[in-house]
Amino acid sequence: MIPYEDLGKLNQPFFEAYQESFKKTLESGWYILGKEVVEFETAFADYVKSPYGVGLASGLDALVIALKVLELPQNAEVIVPSNTYIATVLAVINAGFKPVLVEPNLATYNIDADLIEEKITSNTKAIMLTHLYGKVCEMDKIEAICKKHQLFLIEDCAQAHGAKFKGQQAGTFGEFGAFSFYPTKNLGALGDAGALTMKNEAHFKKVKSLRNYGSAIKYHNDDIGFNSRLDEVQAGFLSIKLKHLDAITLHKQALAKLYFEGLKEDFIKPQQHPDYEDVFHIFNIRHPKRDQLKQYLLENGIGTEIHYPIPPHQQKGYLEFFQGESYPIAEEIHQTTLSLPISFAHTEQDIEKVIEVMNRF
Numbered sequence: 001m002i003p004y005e006d007l008g009k010l011n012q013p014f015f016e017a018y019q020e021s022f023k024k025t026l027e028s029g030w031y032i033l034g035k036e037v038v039e040f041e042t043a044f045a046d047y048v049k050s051p052y053g054v055g056l057a058s059g060l061d062a063l064v065i066a067l068k069v070l071e072l073p074q075n076a077e078v079i080v081p082s083n084t085y086i087a088t089v090l091a092v093i094n095a096g097f098k099p100v101l102v103e104p105n106l107a108t109y110n111i112d113a114d115l116i117e118e119k120i121t122s123n124t125k126a127i128m129l130t131h132l133y134g135k136v137c138e139m140d141k142i143e144a145i146c147k148k149h150q151l152f153l154i155e156d157c158a159q160a161h162g163a164k165f166k167g168q169q170a171g172t173f174g175e176f177g178a179f180s181f182y183p184t185k186n187l188g189a190l191g192d193a194g195a196l197t198m199k200n201e202a203h204f205k206k207v208k209s210l211r212n213y214g215s216a217i218k219y220h221n222d223d224i225g226f227n228s229r230l231d232e233v234q235a236g237f238l239s240i241k242l243k244h245l246d247a248i249t250l251h252k253q254a255l256a257k258l259y260f261e262g263l264k265e266d267f268i269k270p271q272q273h274p275d276y277e278d279v280f281h282i283f284n285i286r287h288p289k290r291d292q293l294k295q296y297l298l299e300n301g302i303g304t305e306i307h308y309p310i311p312p313h314q315q316k317g318y319l320e321f322f323q324g325e326s327y328p329i330a331e332e333i334h335q336t337t338l339s340l341p342i343s344f345a346h347t348e349q350d351i352e353k354v355i356e357v358m359n360r361f
């Protein structure tokens with residue numbers, strides 16, 4: 001069996017270092033907002049090449065807190081992709097604003113920059129885009145739109161740690177880069193964790209306050225905040241794994257190369273273009289008989305996933321926000337996409353096997 005993911009195996013190379021780090025934190029007697037968190041925040045911001053980083057409790061919190069810091073008016077509309085994980089849309093709703101969906105480009109699966117302007121109204125205040133599957137969006141066009149219409153830009157980088165567009169890294173284009181360290185992400189913790197990167201010192205101070213009850217000085221609450229602190233134990237683990245993130249990315253890129261070279265043309269593979277340096281959080285293909293293909297692979301001992309089976313606008317809990325709206329490109333992707341094994345835990349032989357079985361479909 002080649003599972004889609006095997007987190008135990010993925011983390012095995014780090015077990016010893018994790019145990020040492022855990023012991024150190026355990027014995028320190030200091031578990032929340034201490035030196036492990038500061039050390040990780042500094043190292044992660046350096047990695048992203050962003051001036052500031054703040055550790056948070058999750059990727060969703062990072063998105064919500066970024067929106068809160070910007071202090072948008074109550075009726076603000078925020079542009080989000082129609083093809084994304086639900087968290088991007090939920091963050092806008094949880095922050096109290098209106099999500100406005102824009103269809104993806106079928107070649108990149110990311111928000112189609114050429115379709116953004118037609119959705120901009122006088123209430124539009126921000127664009128919150130997702131670098132889906134580990135491919136950065138078309139940032140030159142999007143930055144120009146933000147500048148022209150004076151919109152804030154927030155990047156959902158939950159799947160794009162280290163990904164680049166024209167040499168520039170995800171999380172450095174907008175006001176904020178929001179990261180998740182959910183265990184399956186390219187930089188994964190052993191529980192929930194997230195972070196924001198940012199350029200602006202005032203934003204940095206505000207995020208640090210908001211994550212801790214809106215308090216910069218103990219028991220002084222200057223803002224309506226959250227409890228969204230990254231804990232010392234997870235920060236310790238993340239600092240260790242961060243040192244291996246480039247190796248993790250290179251491994252995934254090498255596995256992707258095998259798919260690009262080996263898979264027959266029946267499968268629609270991700271677009272490759274010299275402007276984009278993808279980190280392949282997910283390697284997807286598309287096929288009209290996706291469900292049959294998934295079942296066939298399972299019968300041949302190969303685990304796959306679908307990212308994602310139902311687009312946000314068709315999710316039961318979200319119907320009221322998108323009544324009468326249709327997003328056929330997002331729907332097409334959701335009906336045909338299949339994610340293939342591409343973990344740090346997989347070997348090149350695993351992927352050769354997947355390719356061999358797939359090419360017999």
Ligand SMILES: *Cc1c(COP(=O)(O)O)cnc(C)c1O
Nearest residue numbers: 058059060085087158180181182
């Ligand atoms: C994982 C993910 C999130 C949410 O991160 P959590 O840490 O699970 O809250 C947000 N957006 C995208 C695109 C994701 O893949």
